[in-house]
Amino acid sequence: MPTAYFTALGNGHxxxxxxxxxxxxxxxQHIAPPMGLxxxxxxxxxxxxxxxxxxRLxxxxxGTVPIGEVEVSVDTPRAGRTIELSEVTMTxxxxxxxxxxxxxxxxxxTEDIEHIPQENFPGLEELEPWDAAKVWPGEFIASLEGRRRFLGPGRAQAWLRxxxxxVDGERSSDFARYVGLIDVANGxxxxxxxxxxxxxxxxxTVSFFRQPRGEWVGLDVTASTGPRGVGLTHSFLHDSNGPVGVLTQSLTIRRMPSAS
Known part of the structure; x- marks a missing residue:
């Protein structure tokens, strides 16, 4: 197993x-590490x-992301002192x-008016260890440690880290590392x-009302499969201190030729 998901080559590469x-x-590539990068x-x-x-991100x-060299560039279409829009492109x-x-x-x-309704989400110790690599192939999934509770078709709760x-040799924030794992919710x-x-x-699309902290990502997932090749995964996001935001993913569903 490599020592990091990416190696920096300089000048955004x-x-x-x-x-x-x-x-x-x-x-x-699994799309989760590029999102984190x-x-x-x-x-x-x-x-x-x-x-x-x-x-909000x-x-x-x-399209698909080959395992190779990528370039990442940043633009600021809307700068501001109170609201700012940034755009990041990977090629x-x-x-x-x-x-x-x-x-x-x-x-x-705004600590004096803070209000966060607590979701019924289990702590780490309440979930059994789960080896996602037994279900999914790929080195990215094999690099994860997980705990999961399957609640029924289309519903699951999990902790991942x-x-x-x-990036090898570069310090990343808890926030970036968190974003680099959340796309796993789809599976x-x-x-x-x-x-x-x-x-x-x-x-x-992920929206945060609080910046996540720590190494664990908590996912309370609902997955829906529509009748015409489209699906939706909706997840409430948690860290070890409670809820932090929500994630939605639009899915394109296709049967493999051998299964049709």
Whole structure:
């Protein structure tokens, strides 16, 4: 197993390691590590003393991501002191792979009016260890430590973490590492057989009302399969201190030729 998901090459270029390999094709990256990398690059571009907090990240996935060199660039279409829009683009061989549009909002003290309804979400010790690699192939899934409770068709709760850094030799925030794991939600609760049906997500939109902390990602997942080849995964997100936000993923569902 490599020592990180990516190696920095300089000037916005990164090389993916085999640890990013996804489940649908071992030659392609799982989209979760690129999402984490794009968030990491955005935060490095903004600097540690940036006054605004990232509150929504919307990833549009243009296509598959080969395990190889990628370039990540950052633009700011809407700068501001209280509201800011950033755009991050990942390319491979001059082809756009994914685009992230991130809204950041002013950070201000509101502890005196804080109210977070507590969801009925289990702690780490309440869930049994779960080896996702027994269900899904790919080195990325094999790099995860997990606990899961399957509640029935389309419903699951899980905790996940990884021991690998995003980028070899670069410090990443808890926030970027968290975003680099959440896309796993798509495969946690679905009843579709990955041997006969593929159902990749074409987007991931996550909204935070609190910045996640720590190494564990908590996912309370509901997965729905529609009648005409479209699905939706909706997840409430948690860290060890409670709820932090929500994630939605739009799925394109296709039967493999041998299963049709």
């Amino acid at each position: 990164y090389r993916a390691t085999q640890a990013t390999a996804g489940a649908w094709d071992p030659r392609q 794009m968030t990491h690059v955005l935060q490095r571009h903004r600097g540690a003393d940036h006054a605004l907090s990232i509150t 919307s990833f549009d996935i243009y 491979h061989a001059d082809r756009t792979i994914a685009v992230l549009r991130a809204w950041s909002l002013m950070d201000s003290p 990884t021991g690998l850094p995003l 946690l609760a679905s009843t579709l057989d990955p041997q006969t049906t593929v159902y990749p997500n074409v987007d991931s």
